[in-house]
Amino acid sequence: MFNITEKKLLASNIKLIKVYAPLISKKNKPGQFVVLRIDESGERIPLTIVDSDPKEGLITLIFQEAGKTTAKLGQLKEGDVIHDILGPLGNPSEIKTYGQVVIIGGGVGTAVAYPEAKALKTVGNRVITIIGARNKDLLILEDEMKTLSDEFYITTDDGSKGHHGFVTDVLKKLIEEKRKIDLVVAIGPTVMMRAIAGITRPYNIKTLVSLNPIMIDGTGMCGGCRVTVGNSTKFVCVDGPEFDGHLVDFDQLLTRQRIYLDDEIKALKLYEKDIGEKRGCQA
Amino acid sequence: MSSLTKPKSEFTNPKPSNRQAMPKQPPKERGHNFNEVALGYNIDLAQAEADRCLQCPKPTCREGCPVEIDIPTFIRLVKEGNLDEAIRIIREKNNLPAITGRVCPVENQCESHCVLCKAGKPIAIGALERFVANHDNKKELRKVVVDKNGKVRKIVAVVGSGPASLTVAGDLSKFGYDVTVFEALHEAGGVLLYGIPEFRLPKSIVRDEVEYVKSLGVKIETNVLVGRTVTIDELFSMGFEAIFIGAGAGTPYFLNLPGENLNGVYSANEFLTRTNMMKAYKFPEYDTPIKIGKKVAVIGGGNVAMDSARTALRLGADEVTIIYRRSRDELPARREEVENAEEEGIRFLFLTSPTRFLGNEKGWVKGVECIKMQLGEPDESGRRRPIPVKESEFLIDADVVIIAIGQRPNPLITQATPGLKADSQGILKIDENLKTSRDRVWAGGDITSGEATVINAMGMGKKAAKLIHKFLSENQAHAI
Ligand SMILES: Cc1cc2nc3c(=O)[nH]c(=O)nc-3n(C[C@H](O)[C@H](O)[C@H](O)COP(=O)(O)OP(=O)(O)OC[C@H]3O[C@@H](n4cnc5c(N)ncnc54)[C@H](O)[C@@H]3O)c2cc1C
Ligand SMILES: Cc1cc2nc3c(=O)[nH]c(=O)nc-3n(C[C@H](O)[C@H](O)[C@H](O)COP(=O)(O)OP(=O)(O)OC[C@H]3O[C@@H](n4cnc5c(N)ncnc54)[C@H](O)[C@@H]3O)c2cc1C
Ligand code: SF4
Ligand code: SF4
Ligand code: FES
Numbered sequence: 001m002f003n004i005t006e007k008k009l010l011a012s013n014i015k016l017i018k019v020y021a022p023l024i025s026k027k028n029k030p031g032q033f034v035v036l037r038i039d040e041s042g043e044r045i046p047l048t049i050v051d052s053d054p055k056e057g058l059i060t061l062i063f064q065e066a067g068k069t070t071a072k073l074g075q076l077k078e079g080d081v082i083h084d085i086l087g088p089l090g091n092p093s094e095i096k097t098y099g100q101v102v103i104i105g106g107g108v109g110t111a112v113a114y115p116e117a118k119a120l121k122t123v124g125n126r127v128i129t130i131i132g133a134r135n136k137d138l139l140i141l142e143d144e145m146k147t148l149s150d151e152f153y154i155t156t157d158d159g160s161k162g163h164h165g166f167v168t169d170v171l172k173k174l175i176e177e178k179r180k181i182d183l184v185v186a187i188g189p190t191v192m193m194r195a196i197a198g199i200t201r202p203y204n205i206k207t208l209v210s211l212n213p214i215m216i217d218g219t220g221m222c223g224g225c226r227v228t229v230g231n232s233t234k235f236v237c238v239d240g241p242e243f244d245g246h247l248v249d250f251d252q253l254l255t256r257q258r259i260y261l262d263d264e265i266k267a268l269k270l271y272e273k274d275i276g277e278k279r280g281c282q283a
Numbered sequence: 284m285s286s287l288t289k290p291k292s293e294f295t296n297p298k299p300s301n302r303q304a305m306p307k308q309p310p311k312e313r314g315h316n317f318n319e320v321a322l323g324y325n326i327d328l329a330q331a332e333a334d335r336c337l338q339c340p341k342p343t344c345r346e347g348c349p350v351e352i353d354i355p356t357f358i359r360l361v362k363e364g365n366l367d368e369a370i371r372i373i374r375e376k377n378n379l380p381a382i383t384g385r386v387c388p389v390e391n392q393c394e395s396h397c398v399l400c401k402a403g404k405p406i407a408i409g410a411l412e413r414f415v416a417n418h419d420n421k422k423e424l425r426k427v428v429v430d431k432n433g434k435v436r437k438i439v440a441v442v443g444s445g446p447a448s449l450t451v452a453g454d455l456s457k458f459g460y461d462v463t464v465f466e467a468l469h470e471a472g473g474v475l476l477y478g479i480p481e482f483r484l485p486k487s488i489v490r491d492e493v494e495y496v497k498s499l500g501v502k503i504e505t506n507v508l509v510g511r512t513v514t515i516d517e518l519f520s521m522g523f524e525a526i527f528i529g530a531g532a533g534t535p536y537f538l539n540l541p542g543e544n545l546n547g548v549y550s551a552n553e554f555l556t557r558t559n560m561m562k563a564y565k566f567p568e569y570d571t572p573i574k575i576g577k578k579v580a581v582i583g584g585g586n587v588a589m590d591s592a593r594t595a596l597r598l599g600a601d602e603v604t605i606i607y608r609r610s611r612d613e614l615p616a617r618r619e620e621v622e623n624a625e626e627e628g629i630r631f632l633f634l635t636s637p638t639r640f641l642g643n644e645k646g647w648v649k650g651v652e653c654i655k656m657q658l659g660e661p662d663e664s665g666r667r668r669p670i671p672v673k674e675s676e677f678l679i680d681a682d683v684v685i686i687a688i689g690q691r692p693n694p695l696i697t698q699a700t701p702g703l704k705a706d707s708q709g710i711l712k713i714d715e716n717l718k719t720s721r722d723r724v725w726a727g728g729d730i731t732s733g734e735a736t737v738i739n740a741m742g743m744g745k746k747a748a749k750l751i752h753k754f755l756s757e758n759q760a761h762a763i
């Protein structure tokens with residue numbers, strides 16, 4: 001079954017686990033994700049496969065505790081079992097030589113951006129990385145990203161580390177300095193991706209974003225993950241998760257992400273009462 | 284039909300003529316719970332019904348059953364009170380009787396071929412089958428009739444775990460093969476599990492029947508999406524000698540109307556999956572939420588639309604309306620389900636089609652703009668084509684909308700399998716022997732026929748098992 005073999009705390013509410021899932025570890029490519037269900041009464045949630053080790057049959061997941069399911073996942077220990085993991089899902093990122101690429105990771109989105117950054121570097125791109133978080137304690141994969149990058153920037157909203165401000169500030173500066181940018185990959189909160197697409201659009205810089213709608217099956221069966229891209233409806237789980245940021249209807253995505261907000265808060269509160277813990281809702 | 288009724292005296296057998304009605308939960312009560320609507324015969328009702336069977340020497344009823352159950356024999360055994368033998372007779376042909384006894388469209392299948400149909404009172408074959416199957420589940424009388432002695436076992440992979448796949452897998456296992464089923468979701472059963480609601484087909488019954496198939500020796504691997512987790516070609520290189528694809532028709536159609544992506548607009552698949560498979564009606568005990576509408580509009584007129592509407596009612600909606608573009612006579616849903624829905628208070632808007640969905644300032648659906656339709660000339664399907672009536676638009680309020688206008692096969696497997704041919708809708712091309720365009724790959728069920736029925740899928744599964752068996756007994760091992 002899907003055994004947790006390793007667990008690490010990366011930042012105050014961001015955790016890393018390695019899970020035994022041999023078939024998935026063999027097939028995974030950067031950009032793909034899994035849908036998991038912790039136990040019999042659990043919901044199904046998507047998480048990106050950050051890394052895989054086919055020899056040991058392991059996959060690495062990094063998650064932020066946002067609501068009940070990720071909080072429950074955070075309670076599991078090494079040796080515990082996740083009931084169901086399906087994957088790898090979604091289309092792999094298109095890894096090719098573009099030239100100079102800017103990879104932007106916001107919050108836990110850095111975890112999602114990491115495998116793609118690594119792959120883009122491996123095939124010979126010059127990689128500029130910008131990672132950002134609310135404060136320095138919430139930064140993740142700093143060393144990993146730094147090592148693979150040709151140029152590396154950190155931003156924090158409160159200025160506790162790196163540039164005081166947002167990841168978008170650094171991108172704007174690079175553009176204003178007339179740096180050659182062949183591709184921007186932006187992965188993080190939806191509002192961040194919307195802002196970045198807004199910045200690059202007037203310059204016609206190709207911008208890829210990785211969308212994170214609410215999902216159930218992850219196989220194209222429910223249509224719950226649908227989002228308007230260009231003039232058509234796409235199912236993010238099978239048509240994505242990466243899309244041309246200039247074509248995504250981010251406002252619709254933001255609205256659809258809030259469908260169950262009231263229920264999610266209720267579920268988290270009940271759960272916190274259950275485990276007798278106090279943890280603020282990240283919503 | 285009754286105007287054509289022949290006088291009863293024409294029948295040689297002076298049997299009681301009354302078809303025993305299926306006891307049901309009263310409509311008022313059942314609209315508020317997820318318990319099964321049909322309560323089932325007791326032994327007295329079953330025997331009274333069995334007693335009506337004429338035990339025809341040439342039983343036409345069997346022609347209407349795609350899996351060829353020996354109907355008169357099992358009915359006679361019910362009459363004699365020998366239920367152990369009755370279930371054995373049924374299971375000889377049908378691995379999933381507790382399911383078919385509940386969901387077969389009997390009015391188009393076995394019962395429509397019963398000689399008593401002419402008198403408008405066919406034997407309630409489905410209800411009797413359900414009764415016998417229930418008896419079996421209670422007594423756990425299953426006898427595994429697998430004979431694997433001395434045979435060289437070949438291994439067969441089955442993709443998907445709906446009724447087509449469960450039937451192929453069960454039968455091939457009975458023939459002595461080593462069968463593994465690969466299912467994408469976290470539990471086996473296909474539409475039986477995630478689509479058809481609890482109140483028509485309790486999930487405990489689906490689980491029991493899946494357990495039965497496992498008891499025949501079938502291995503079921505859940506959480507394997509063929510095409511992503513493993514491909515068809517990789518299954519061959521893992522040593523499988525033959526593959527059956529029964530992946531169903533699971534991708535929902537949308538209308539492509541403005542406002543369709545508003546919050547509160549669901550595909551029937553999502554709405555039913557949240558409720559059935561994920562048990563959202565037990566939220567927060569179960570973690571998956573669902574939006575419970577006050578005014579729910581369901582678009583469509585098939586079984587899926589009826590199931591969605593009746594599910595919405597049970598979740599607690601005040602008012603549920605089915606919007607259908609033709610008239611009541613053309614509803615593709617089973618008559619019995621339409622009547623059940625009407626009894627429960629579901630409203631129907633016939634000759635009506637949606638034109639767009641309206642939202643509030645927060646991005647939630649608040650209404651459906653509709654247009655009136657009239658019926659014109661018959662189309663390819665023989666049904667009269669609905670035509671919009673100019674300037675007849677009107678608005679209805681709705682805070683949840685469920686789109687139930689059909690499904691097509693998921694293209695994943697076709698995309699990931701070189702040489703596997705499908706049409707533009709994703710329906711796999713097969714020959715009369717259920718062979719796909721790929722060597723050693725067979726297919727059946729909804730992925731080859733489009734949305735059909737459980738028993739059609741099972742019939743194809745039965746046939747595929749025989750054909751795969753024939754092929755594997757005549758052919759050398761697959762060169763890897
Ligand atoms: C393809 C894909 C890959 C993803 N990869 C990762 C990953 O690697 N690491 C990670 O931490 N998260 C990832 N996510 C997001 C993750 O799935 C959600 O955080 C998770 O479902 C939240 O579940 P929950 O029950 O804990 O919280 P919920 O109770 O469902 O939600 C709590 C709060 O989070 C918000 N929320 C809910 N779902 C999402 C979502 N999908 N995206 C953003 N906010 C959401 C809600 O609005 C609410 O405010 C990914 C999502 C997708 C679609
Ligand atoms: C709501 C609803 C109500 C219905 N009511 C009735 C009724 O009353 N009577 C009746 O006779 N029929 C009814 N039907 C139709 C009937 O359920 C289907 O015709 C039947 O289930 C088709 O069976 P199948 O074996 O072809 O596939 P399905 O039951 O669709 O099963 C296919 C399975 O394959 C899995 N799968 C798909 N792709 C992959 C992949 N790539 N890898 C692995 N697994 C995969 C799916 O997850 C699914 O579990 C109803 C359908 C619905 C949706
Ligand atoms: S399986 Fe269906 S068609 Fe066959 S006898 Fe039973 S109810 Fe009738
Ligand atoms: S046709 Fe009708 S009456 Fe005759 S054997 Fe079949 S079920 Fe009985
Ligand atoms: S999650 Fe169901 S279709 Fe994408």
